[in-house]
Amino acid sequence: MYYTYLKNSHIEEVATIISTNYKNARLALPILSDKYENIEMHIKRIQKYIDNDDFVLAVESGKVAGFMYGFKINEFKGTAKGVLSIPSIHGIADGYDKNYLYSELYRRASDLWVNTDCYTHAMMMYANDKDAIDSWVMSGFGMLVIDAVRSLDEIIVPNTDNNILIRKVEITDLINMEYLFKGIDEHLSSTPIYLYNHINENYVDEYSNWLRTEGNMLWIAEIGNKIIGYLKTNITEINMDELDDGYTMGINGAYVLPEYRGQHIMARMLNTAADWAIENGLKRCSTDFESANIEARQFWLKHFTPYCYSMIRRIDERNHLNLISMGDK
Template identity: 30%
Template sequence: MVRIVSFDTIHIPAAAALVAAAAAEARRCHPPAPAGLDDPARAAGLLIGPAASGLGAAALRGGRLIGFLAPLTFDLWGGPGAYVPEWGQAGDPALVGGLYALAAARWAQVGRTVHAVTLWAHRPEVEAAWHDVGFGRAVIDAVRDLEAPARRGRGVKVRRADRADAGRLAALERALWAHLAAAPAFRVHPPPGGRVEAARRLTDPAQPVWLAEVGGVPAGFLSLQPGDEAPAALRSPDLVRCDGAFVLPERRERGVATALLAAALGWAAAAGFAGCTLDYESANLEAARFWPAAGFSPVLHSVARRVA
């Protein structure tokens, strides 16, 4: 018989072991993924805060932990949220409903009405169980090696952007923001900082940006940064993160994005990185088509719902 109880600090060692096993399995499926969460000690350290909050749930069989949920709390998509990262959940699909029922009741009691969970992409049966309790996929985190893409666009010039390109970059970033704010993605996110912020970015050698031009006119951009903002499962000094990319609608399907990606991956390889990560909204239809075709393999799927 399975009992669902509050997740507490006494459950941390067993929960960390479940997380480490899931992370090791994910890394076997996606070799560029780092090994950090394979270590139960790292997962245990991450779970201390959520365990103390009283907002988690644990599934026990015969006194043994077989699944759990352990959320963080902060604002999500403009509302008070409860967010379960990839290291904050484990267990078979049959446990999802019971774990969520207990945890969600507590989240609602404290006014946390936006619920999100990050899941391992290699376990679609677990994601299906979350769909059954009202969640939909929102964000995908993916990784690839640094082998150059095979296809290149003709007539596309790609160059490293510098401070003089601040206005061009700011315009492209604004276009990306508008694209994501529109249907069907409807992403809630502050607008970019404009020319001043773009100029600041372009003076940082650790955060390179590439511009693509067709006939001397800007057609798109791609930017990289250290992977410090990546989810824990994809956070490593060996991985660089693509934190922005956009091609103007009239220049799509002409190899512009592939040319940008090739330049960025070449730089990353020369800089000593082993792979590249990124995330994209599942409702960003262009991104959802391009990135998998460009060699990015989904490692994490984040699902979400908003309750009354």
């Protein structure tokens, strides 16, 4: 086996590996879209990486055994530059030892990344691929974000409190929701999540502008005149491109005041949103959340099935900078 970079002769084999890996993910979770099974789509997308030295390939007996590439990001999960590799730009062909081959690909790719001062490395992989997940854990990666999906079936909610009203937001409601928007920002930046987030001082304008886009919805839970929670859904801001097929309702915001949790309020809002999605011809609902978000993890994993894991590793740049310094002597 030898390692090289992407050439035109490799394109179809790489696209086939991407498509096959996704077919396996969809076989494990049929609710997923069939979008990424299209080999021709992958061929067109991969062509732009031809002759790119950063697109690392493993080749054996003239056949592509595996490949790895990553997008470079400034200030990635911190002040350092980093690299993100999504499932459509890394993969191992059937029949190969994923633990071994991913490790060898990462050995070479990480050298390229670190030598361009990228010290935060993140890998996204389909949840069904246990061998790939194990290989990245052994390479020093830990869980960061979980993408999950569910059908639009109703969640059975026991002991419904009829005093809680679930409805679609009105623009005039936003001025009375600022404490909710501040609440989620404070929650995400607190222990043990520590998600850096720029605090917006003008939530009303932000959400008013966001609601102008067709398909963007805020669902709220209300007791009397008090709004106690919200669910933010859309059809255009789907986190995973694999599911961005026009049939997915994405969730990218949710919060219930702590004192009202345990009353199935979020499930009730999700049911109302799902009814809207069904009426509009959608097929599924997706969400993503930080795995360190304990409250979110408990709720979403109860009602959704993971389909993609994002794992992260932070390189100690001092060793690399020391090697550079030694080389200058």
